[in-house]
Structures are given as structure tokens and as C-alpha cells.
Amino acid sequence: TEKTYEHLRVSTPKAGVGFIELNRPKALNALCTPLILELNQALRDFQAAKSIGAIVLTGSEKAFAAGADIKEMQNLTFSDAYGKDFIESWSDLVTFLKKPLITAVNGYALGGGCELAMMGDIIYAGPKATFGQPEIKLGVIPGAGGSQRLTKAIGKARAMETILTGDVISAKQAGDWGLVAKVFETPEECVDGALATAAKIASYSQIAVKAAKEVVNKSQDLGIREGVEYERRVFHGLFGSQDQKIGMTAFAAKDKPKWTNQ
Numbered sequence: 001t002e003k004t005y006e007h008l009r010v011s012t013p014k015a016g017v018g019f020i021e022l023n024r025p026k027a028l029n030a031l032c033t034p035l036i037l038e039l040n041q042a043l044r045d046f047q048a049a050k051s052i053g054a055i056v057l058t059g060s061e062k063a064f065a066a067g068a069d070i071k072e073m074q075n076l077t078f079s080d081a082y083g084k085d086f087i088e089s090w091s092d093l094v095t096f097l098k099k100p101l102i103t104a105v106n107g108y109a110l111g112g113g114c115e116l117a118m119m120g121d122i123i124y125a126g127p128k129a130t131f132g133q134p135e136i137k138l139g140v141i142p143g144a145g146g147s148q149r150l151t152k153a154i155g156k157a158r159a160m161e162t163i164l165t166g167d168v169i170s171a172k173q174a175g176d177w178g179l180v181a182k183v184f185e186t187p188e189e190c191v192d193g194a195l196a197t198a199a200k201i202a203s204y205s206q207i208a209v210k211a212a213k214e215v216v217n218k219s220q221d222l223g224i225r226e227g228v229e230y231e232r233r234v235f236h237g238l239f240g241s242q243d244q245k246i247g248m249t250a251f252a253a254k255d256k257p258k259w260t261n262q
């Protein structure tokens with residue numbers, strides 16, 4: 001029951017893997033509101049689908065996404081923006097998503113595009129991936145989490161420099177700074193690498209994967225002591241799952257585990 005979208009291509013190219021390609025080539029995948037609403041829908045569908053264990057989001061070779069749609073924002077007033085909570089449709093883009101999301105970035109990931117890339121649990125980059133928060137050049141600032149996520153990812157000095165100058169970050173620099181988990185040699189390898197990692201994740205117990213994502217994310221909000229305690233509680237909880245018994249019994253018996261996701 002796959003839906004058709006105007007600005008996305010959605011498929012399941014590998015067992016357990018949901019694949020979303022941004023497809024608005026004329027505007028370098030600029031993230032207009034209709035596109036964001038479609039993306040929300042596609043992510044929600046994959047979140048709800050029992051068979052899907054991980055999701056990959058990518059753009060084109062030229063652009064992951066060149067930002068929020070500037071032409072759509074151009075005439076927006078403060079009252080419009082504040083009153084209608086502009087960008088709110090973005091803020092729940094990933095907050096409901098409990099399944100891992102890998103963003104595979106080729107070409108431009110600027111402004112809202114960079115922010116969207118950083119909403120991924122893992123970011124992979126192709127050789128020409130170009131990250132940046134150029135909002136300053138438009139008389140505004142990042143509005144979909146860029147100032148927070150970029151600073152957490154690469155530290156205050158580098159994030160300040162990036163956001164205050166609007167200068168871009170190359171794929172190599174993004175790799176060196178730890179903004180991305182891996183830099184690939186070709187755009188195809190970047191996407192294939194993301195799909196392979198997603199397939200690997202999807203081959204594990206969805207219960208354990210969900211718990212793993214949850215505890216790593218907690219490290220972003222909690223101090224080390226609370227974080228470690230939180231992790232231990234969730235770890236203890238997994239002894240109530242069938243998959244813990246299945247996984248450990250299979251190891252002891254030299255069998256391959258058959259996960260129930262229970």
C-alpha cells in the first residue's frame with residue numbers, strides 16, 4: 001500500500017529498510033511545506049510498519065536539500081511565523097521516530113537541509129557533501145535545531161564560526177570533526193552504505209534497537225550519572241523481553257537468533 005508523493009520517492013529496497021528520496025530537483029530539494037508534510041507522512045508510515053527496522057533518507061547527487069524554501073518564507077511576517085508556529089511541522093519530524101534514521105548526504109545540505117541531515121541518528125556523507133548554515137546571509141538564523149545540533153556535534157567554536165560566517169563545511173571536514181559517521185568515495189557508495197547499515201540494524205531485535213537509540217539519545221540531555229542510571233534501567237527492562245532470551249540462548253547453543261520483536 002505504498003503512497004505516491006509529489007516531492008518524495010518512497011520504497012523498501014532491502015528487507016526491513018524504508019527508503020525515502022527527496023525529489024524536488026527544480027529547487028535543489030528546497031524544503032517547502034508540502035514536502036515537509038509528505039516527509040512527515042512517509043516517516044510516520046515507516047514508524048508504524050512492523051516490517052521496517054530502520055530508515056534511510058537521502059536527496060540527489062547535487063543536493064540533499066538546499067534549505068527551507070526561501071521563496072515561501074520571503075513575505076512571511078512575524079505574526080504569520082509566530083501565530084502559525086512556522087516550522088512546527090518540522091519539529092515533530094523526528095521526535096516521534098523511534099526507529100533509527102540514517103541520513104545519506106550528497107551535495108548541498110544547507111540551512112534547513114543541514115538541520116534535516118542532523119536529525120538523522122547517523123549521518124553518512126558522499127565526497128561532495130557540503131554542510132552549512134547560511135541563514136545569516138539572508139538576515140535570519142537557523143530555525144530547525146541547527147544552532148543546537150551543530151554545536152553538540154562539532155563544538156561551540158566551530159559551530160559559532162559556521163553559523164556566524166555562513167561558510168560551508170566540506171565532506172572531509174565534516175568527517176574530521178565528527179559531524180558525520182563516514183565519508184564515502186562516491187555518491188552511490190554513500191547511499192548504498194546507508195542502506196547496508198540500515199539493513200544490518202534491521203536484522204536485530206527491534207526492541208533492543210529501540211532501547212539502544214533511546215539511551216544514546218538520553219546522553220544528549222542528561223548528565224553522566226543520570227544517563228548511566230537511565231541506561232541501566234532500560235538495560236534491566238530488556239530482561240523482560242523475549243528477544244533477550246532468544247538472543248542469549250541462541251549464542252549459547254551456537255544458533256542464529258530468530259527475533260520476535262517482543
Ligand code: HXC
Nearest residue numbers: 026027028030066067068069070071110111112134143144
Ligand atoms: C528556494 C531554492 C533554494 C531554497 C535553491 N533554490 N535553493 N529555492 N529555496 N533554499 C532554487 C533556485 O532559486 C533555483 O531556482 C534552483 O533552485 C537552482 O538553484 P541555483 O541557485 O540556480 O543553483 P546553483 O547556482 O547550483 O547554486 C546552488 C546553491 C544556491 C549554492 C545551493 O541555490 C543557494 O545558495 N541556495 C540557497 C541556500 C540557502 O541559503 N539555504 C538556506 C535557506 S534558509 P530557479 O527557479 O531560479 O531555477 C533556511 C532556514 C531554515 O534553510 C530555518 C528553519 C527551517
